[in-house]
Amino acid sequence: MNYFKQIYYEMKHQKMMTWVSISGTALAIFLVMSFIVADQINTVEVAPETNRSRILLGKGIHIKMDSQDGSTMGWNSDFIKKIYEGLEGVELISYIRDGNSNNTLSVPGQEGMTFLPKRIDANFWKMYDFKFIDGRPFNQGEVDSNAKVIVLTRSAARKLFGEENVTGRTVEVNMVDYQVVGVVDDVHPLMNGTFAHFYVPFHGADYDRNDDPFCGGTNVRLLLKEGTDIASVKKEVEQRYQRLNGEKAKEGIEFIYHDQPYTSQEEGMSFGSNNSPNMKTHNTVQWVVYAILILLPAINLSSMTRGRLRHRVAEIGVRRAFGAKRRSIVWQLFGENFIITIIGGVIGLVLSAAFIMLASHLFFKYYGGLEASSLDLIYARPSFEMMFSWINFFICLGFCLVLNILSATVPAWKASRVEPAIALSGR
Amino acid sequence: MAIITLKDVNKVYRTKEIETLALENVNLEIGKGEFVSIMGPSGCGKSTLLNIIGLLDVPTSGVVDLMNEPTERMSDSRLSEFRNRNIGFVFQSFHLIPSLNVADNVALPLAYRNGISAKERHEKVEAVLTRLGLSHRMRHFPGQLSGGQCQRVAIARAIIGDPQIVLADEPTGNLDSKMGQEVMEILHQLNKEDGRTIVMVTHNESQARMTDRIIRFFDGRQVE
DSSP states (O other): OOHHHHHHHHHHHTHHHHHHHHHHHHHHHHHHHHHHHHHHTTTOOBTTBTTGGGEEEEOOBEEEETTEEOOOBOBOTTHHHHHHTTOTTEEEEEEEBOOOOOEEEEOTTSOOEEEOEEEEOTHHHHHSOOOEEEEOOOOHHHHHTTOOEEEEEHHHHHHHHSSSOOTTOEEEETTEEEEEEEEEOOOOTTOTTTOOSEEEEOOGGGGOOTTOSSBSSBEEEEEEOTTOOHHHHHHHHHHHHHHHHHHHGGGTEEEEOTTOSBOHHHHHSOOOTTSOOOHHHHHHHHHHHHHHHHHHHHHHHHHHHHHHHHTTHHHHHHHHHTTOOHHHHHHHHHHHHHHHHHHHHHHHHHHHHHHHHHTHHHHOOEEOOTTSOTTOEEOOOOOHHHHSOHHHHHHHHHHHHHHHHHHHHHHHHHHHHSOHHHHHTTO | OEEEEEEEEEEEEEOSSOEEEEEEEEEEEEETTOEEEEEOSTTSSHHHHHHHHTTSSOOSEEEEEETTEEOTTOOHHHHHHHHHHHEEEEOTTOOOOTTSOHHHHHTHHHHTSTTOOHHHHHHHHHHHHHHTTOGGGTTOOGGGSOHHHHHHHHHHHHHTTOOSEEEEESTTTTSOHHHHHHHHHHHHHHHHHHOOEEEEEOSOHHHHHTSSEEEEEETTEEOO
């Protein structure tokens, strides 16, 4: 039997019930997907961060000295290698400076403007999927020799030069001349790992503190080989810290690693610099919230489904009389209900995306924008491809399935158990 | 040769307060190709008997054999299969599914039968509707048809699966005399031309007299 045709006519026949069911489903999916889509922004793989699931961040080091607590900050450029060099399962290491501090850029004859930098090494270009619209990335030789080279984003190039093909031109960064070697496509502000207006070589030693063998200005990003278990990499880092803690115990030094390096989901979570992200609690709370948001509408929808079926008791009797088995009845009702759930689900998904776009200030913020003065708070709207990823689509489909099972199981099972003679009499 | 055999069939409806004897010790044999009418006052158990013969209801005690096959040990799934292959139903209130068009209503029994392609299904639907003079109504919905047309669609649905037994529960009860006559002619045609066994519940004495045999019921008992 053609479910689609039948459900279409059923919807026409029971307009009120249908729209209440679709609205209830849409509301349930909207509520759940608003949370999920917002959460997924931290993990969705969109260029240039197409390897997010394989990239880990070493955010900083937290040291206690003679039981006196310090704050988390970047590593000394040599010390960081003791922790992260040579880890099993790591394909690439990129040493960077991860802080946000706007710089003034200017070209001759123009007033300086503030832009957000990212200081990186050459591996950074290999780790991420940047689209070069002009020129090339800088290489490790240029990084090691502290060459004054710069890669601009399309918007920064336009703002500074009025055009995009500016390779070979000179730009002043904090009063020092840099040569433009390339221009990349703009990066979305919610891409934490890559967002900046310009990229310059990172020379870790420049940020080391003279009297501090551990702390400095270096952060690290690791690209894991395909199939590497993230937990095993974290475990190896933990073991290295434990070994170091054993060596330094006599000096009263304790390194606290806070479950680093972080996944993109952990990185996107809001937690203090000296705290660890508690993924277990975070995930438990999330799933409890999702369960409540799905369960409550499911109970209501189940009653509505039963109400709809009450009008169709005789039809079920006819189907049974002409040979429908109980399981055929159950499958048919599940199928019909699923179509209604999917229609509601798609509406809910679109509503959740619209809500996130309109209320983005509740979800996302970042510092620094081309139009802003230094460190102004900017609200970012996620892009279409960030919100409508296949992952979100399948999560939504999964929730629709759960909602369908929860709301249709009891009514479908009860309907299939009615004796045909009783059903035909409409009782 | 009997195609329908009932032996010592009783049917009791029980509620918390009351027990109602709907059928009492019914013994019945209906031969292959027979056209039998069942008559009696309202509430005498005619429809209950038809439901039991049609395997839509089970007797409280007794034996029902259809086509020489005992039915009391059949599973629910087997009963569904048996109904699908061997029994066609025509109801007083037609019981067409309002959300399906005529073609889909008629094709309903084939939807629950394996091994029939969509093309074959369509051909069968077209053939049976042409036979009943309704081929031009295939895409119409039950709400767009007259009572007589609805009942002809219901008959088409009853015979599309080529069942040997057709059970008709007051098939002309909701029709005027002209339409009722048309429906009776079709049922006789199915009996004579196709050799189908027809068991019809009716209140209409003249229609009953046109059938091969009349079985009369009173208060759940067979009186004639």
